[in-house]
Amino acid sequence: MSARRRTVTLLRIASAGLAPLAVAAYAAAPAVAHGSMTDPVSRVAACYAEGPESPRSGACKAAVAASGAQAFYDWNAVNIANAAGNHRSLIPNGQLCSAGNDKYQGLDLARADWPASPMKAGAHTFRYKGTAPHRGSFELYVTKDGYDPAKPLAWSDLEPAPFAKVTDPGMRNGDYVFSGTVPNKSGRHLIYSIWQRSDSPEAFYTCSDVVFGKDNGGSAPKPSGKPSSKPSAKPSDAATPSEAPTEAPSAPTDQQIADGSGKSSVEHNGHGDNDPKTNGNAAAAAAPVSSIPAQAPAPQGGNLAETGGSSATPAIAIGGAGVLATGAAVLFALARRRAATGRHGR
Template identity: 45%
Template sequence: MPVRSRRLSTAALVLATAGLTGVLGGGTAAAHGSMQNPLSRVEGCFLEGAENPKSAACKAAVAAGGKAALYDWMSLRIGDAAGRHRQLIADGKLCSAGDPVYKGLDLPRTDWPATNLVSGTDFTFRYRATAPHKGTFQLFLTNAGYDPAKPLAWSNLEAQPFLTVTDPKLVDGSYILPGTIPAGRSGRQLIYAIWQRSDSPEAFYSCSDVVFDGSGNAPGTAPVPTANGTSGADAHQGDHAHSATTAPAPKTSAPAATTAPAAPTTPAPAATTPVSATTAGSTPIAVAAAVPPTTAADGSAPVTAPERLAQTGSDRSAGILASIGSAFLLAGAVVVVIRSKRRPRGAHAAR
């Protein structure tokens, strides 16, 4: 192959690779997570079944903000927070961190599914990390002025966190945060968790409803999603397609240089395995999978969820797939140009 042709071919590969890299890893963070025990609103609603949640509160959250928030339960974040939580998040929007995708989580209600806690006792908090990173966790408990029927404001939280842990141990995919629950608490309260990364300005947020009167769910009984979001309750496929460190190679063939790209086909569902109700290790990410029977966070009878494609209801996935397709089309177009440049001189005269 002539030197010029080889250089053009190399350029084509560079362009295609750059396009995919920008789609999968450019400007996005790999860290994800949410409070697992006591269970956060967003993960709890996801475990109920994102397509058809069971509780009235989770149904209202979907009606207000859509299903995308539940499928992205581990991505409730601010990319450039850098500790400026109170400056960036307005009163009434703490549970959504000001992101309109998650606005359903801000609904003031007295019936959000809650976890039982005992005031003044030791408790092992767990924070599910689908991609671990160094950082500090701060847990705030609501104060005497908190009213669950009103929008949550910063003034409803204690001024100082009751638990602060830096770089905790990661066990079975969850950060272990041993602490003591503040004494003298009763009734319905809320724990607000902030995970501020130390290797990035990115921070994650979650709201966990708790009760001190025994009327909630037993702690630690909810199904635990694996690293790819699947659990005994639901299937969350391909959520990490926007993470460069966890994304699988796209299962799409580059189109031929001289022909139009073939029509896309739907991959066969991959088998999934039920996950332990207490802990789960990381498993390979599936692009699409069969949805197992759904188990509610409160341990009630399984509910069958319909089979879904990756990231149902999420605009992020559609944009990623479209960008990947564009990258491959760009590579094909460059190859066509290269071949046309290599046409022997005099070809037109020979016609």
């Protein structure tokens, strides 16, 4: 074999041998997280704001006990990677709040004491913290009259049609902001959100507990099984151990998000490709649902995300390429040395 052919062969071997290292490093990049509802505050966001290590409310304490603190440090990643709009067929009844993900099973606890945001019928401005913005659509559903929070949430508990639906809403201070008309309800209810990306089959889900007027604890029966003669917010009237909420939930602040990001197992900021074809709109805009443009302009100067990567991706890719280049250079030098030795020995 000629020196040239030996060199080419060795280079091919180097590429084949070192490429898996670069691929493995790429695969080790943290998953990309995307966000959660903050107005009204979702269960997972509320418990994260309380503190995953020492939550205050009885419901969040129980949720952390069921799921572990890590699930709440990963508060912005309740998703299904390949949903593609098939939400009802992929998520079983009783597991809507966790999106069928065991990691978040604490969010599915059937309790009448989840911290609940005050809500009124009529126009409302909704906010959804987008830690990695994308193009896509939001749908909001509210529970039917007679909803019982002390029973596992089923798809049949939701009104059949979303009361708000918007595509590519604008962003303000890191939140998607859009408007909708909330139907007339009374007592304790739940608002369920579905964020389906249009540039990927991935979708995200949230459960936000709300109270219209006075908190009646839902329509849960008493522990004895006998129907309650009148609604009551007392803990003893709930079908599961609970504590009456003393205050509305709070959304996590930017400082809380920053402080907890180091303990999160998911990446928060996307990987900044700035591609208007795949990413969301970070422009400051809050328009009514009916007037949101279908194609929002690309954000300026923000970090965005796309499927399957994170902000660490470019560095990992560069590192992998560097490994390949270094290995190839070493083998190339060895091959040239051997070729030179062969020529001199003739």
